[in-house]
Amino acid sequence: MIPTSIPSLKPRRFRTSRTVIALILREMATTYGRSPGGYFWAIAEPVAMIAVLSIAFSLMLRSPSLGTNFQIFYATAFLPFTLYAGIAQKVSASITFSRALLAYPAVTFVDAIIARFLLELLTKVLVFYIVIVGIELIYDVRPILDFPSILMSLGMAAALGLGIGTLNCVLTSLFTVWQSVWRVINRPLFLVSGVFFIYEDLPSGLRSFLWYNPLLHVTGEMRRGFFATYDATYISHTFVMSVALVSGALGLLLLRRYHRLIINER
Incomplete structure (x- = not known):
């Protein structure tokens, strides 16, 4: 007689979703729950940076390249840039952050990546909304919004951060020097990604070169x-x-090949 069910062989339903939620809660408690101010700093940091940029450039320029409000001009570039940078940084440290938990079969490296990606995405999108609405209310700015373009920009920034972060998750784990190399490569990106200018203001020769920077798009x-x-x-x-x-x-392929080696490193 063949048993109709074998409890030990039944798959755990929704295992991945439960694991991801547990990892998100752990990340929230670790990243924001233990620091004074918690989520306040997630909002305060971009607000302070936008304020500094606005004050500095308003002293040198009569108006920004687009519109008349410096705050909205810099916020519309700085916030999607920080969305990319935040996701890339969080995802790249996924295995290091969850190394102890990855020893359990129920937790995979994909779970760790998804959890950090989702939490950072939700946090940065919420910050984006709060900062933009705050600027519109304080300065009485009433832009004609193109929501498909706004969502497309956020989607591209998130996808780029996830892709680059996943690849760096492998490279920084296998090659300790890569973290320093990437820091050197990544630092100038803030200056050449359209935060301070628009693409059309650049000389034609420089435009042809910087076009290949995806963050400018x-x-x-x-x-x-x-x-x-x-x-x-x-x-x-x-x-x-x-x-x-x-x-x-490429990052996922390399992780599938080397994740055990990375997890077992000490």
């Missing part, structure tokens, strides 16, 4: 969503998503 797409007169014809969604998909796929 992300910030341009966000500004197209807030400034109705800004066309931004240079933007290529295909290019940005291709960079994100290729880097993410």
Whole structure:
């Protein structure tokens, strides 16, 4: 007689979702629960940076390259950039952060990546909403919003952060020097990703070179969503998503091959 069910062989339903939620709660408690101020700093840091940029450049320029409000001009580029940077940084440290838990069969490296990605995405999107609404209320700015462009920019920034972060998760774990190398490579990105300028203000030779920076497309797409007169014809969604998909796929392939070696390292 064949038993109708064998409890020991029955799969745990929704195991991945439970694991991801548990990892998210652990991340929240560790990252924000133990620091004075908690989530306050997630909002205060971008607000302070936008304020500094606005004050500094308003002393030198009569108006920004788009519109008349410096705060909304810098916020529409700085916030999607920090979305990318925050996700890339969090995802790249996924295995290191959850190394002890990854020893259990119920927890996989994919769970660790998804948990950190989702928490950082939700946090940064909430910060984006709070800061933008705050600027609109304080300065009585009433932009004509293009929601598809805004959502596309956030989506590209998130995908890029996930892809780059997943690849760096492997490289920083296998090669200790890569973390320093990436820091050197990544630092100038803030200066050349359209936070301080728009693509059209650049000399033609420099534009041809910087076009290959996917973050320039992300910030341009966000500004197209807030400034109705800004066309931004240079933007290529295909290019940005291709960079994100290729880097993410390569990272997952390498993780599948080397994750045991990385987890067992001490």
